[in-house]
Amino acid sequence: DAKTTQPNSMESNEEEPVHLPCNHSTISGTDYIHWYRQLPSQGPEYVIHGLTSNVNNRMASLAIAEDRKSSTLILHRATLRDAAVYYCILNRDPKAAGNKLTFGGGTRVLVKP
Amino acid sequence: NAGVTQTPKFRILKIGQSMTLQCTQDMNHNYMYWYRQDPGMGLKLIYYSVGAGITDKGEVPNGYNVSRSTTEDFPLRLELAAPSQTSVYFCASSYPGRAGYTDTQYFGPGTRLTVL
Numbered sequence: 001d002a003k004t005t006q007p008n009s010m011e012s013n014e015e016e017p018v019h020l021p022c023n024h025s026t027i028s029g030t031d032y033i034h035w036y037r038q039l040p041s042q043g044p045e046y047v048i049h050g051l052t053s054n055v056n057n058r059m060a061s062l063a064i065a066e067d068r069k070s071s072t073l074i075l076h077r078a079t080l081r082d083a084a085v086y087y088c089i090l091n092r093d094p095k096a097a098g099n100k101l102t103f104g105g106g107t108r109v110l111v112k113p
Numbered sequence: 114n115a116g117v118t119q120t121p122k123f124r125i126l127k128i129g130q131s132m133t134l135q136c137t138q139d140m141n142h143n144y145m146y147w148y149r150q151d152p153g154m155g156l157k158l159i160y161y162s163v164g165a166g167i168t169d170k171g172e173v174p175n176g177y178n179v180s181r182s183t184t185e186d187f188p189l190r191l192e193l194a195a196p197s198q199t200s201v202y203f204c205a206s207s208y209p210g211r212a213g214y215t216d217t218q219y220f221g222p223g224t225r226l227t228v229l
Contacts, residue, residue, distance in 0.1 A: 100171070
């Protein structure tokens, strides 16, 4: 299975942007790039996903490299509520694989007031 | 919609005891999943189901059993609890969209289990 590599932790100041990198050099053509986050003592929650093009939603933006071997999750203005562990996950063809997600260690984001 | 609900929230078991972790979703999702999360680690898939009557093993199925008799419910059974099963257990569900398109998983709040 294709794996992802993320930094263990990152710090940011409140109201500043946060750029979370993810390397996935063995990604295949049908792998979607998903980001989930896990707030303290909660279950993971979906943030954003993409295949080839950059994506934006109300929570974040996802920038995908042209060769798809890396991506960056961008939180435009970090708030204290964004302090969480962020997981970058490759999702294979969901119909074939039952939409299974493989979680790595993620990046722990600390937001300082 | 309540989403994905899990009971109990907390449980302490003695070694060798058995229990069932309950998971229910009200979103009419076909796919359901059980994960465990050990302290400081990512989630690991225990079992999953793509529909009523269909279940399959994930990465760490040993010591667990599941059944899926309805679309809504996906209970996880622990037989002969061991200290290595001390963990936080998360249930999730998703709705399979069109073939070749990806889906979002929705997670429950988790059950914190301690085996002493």
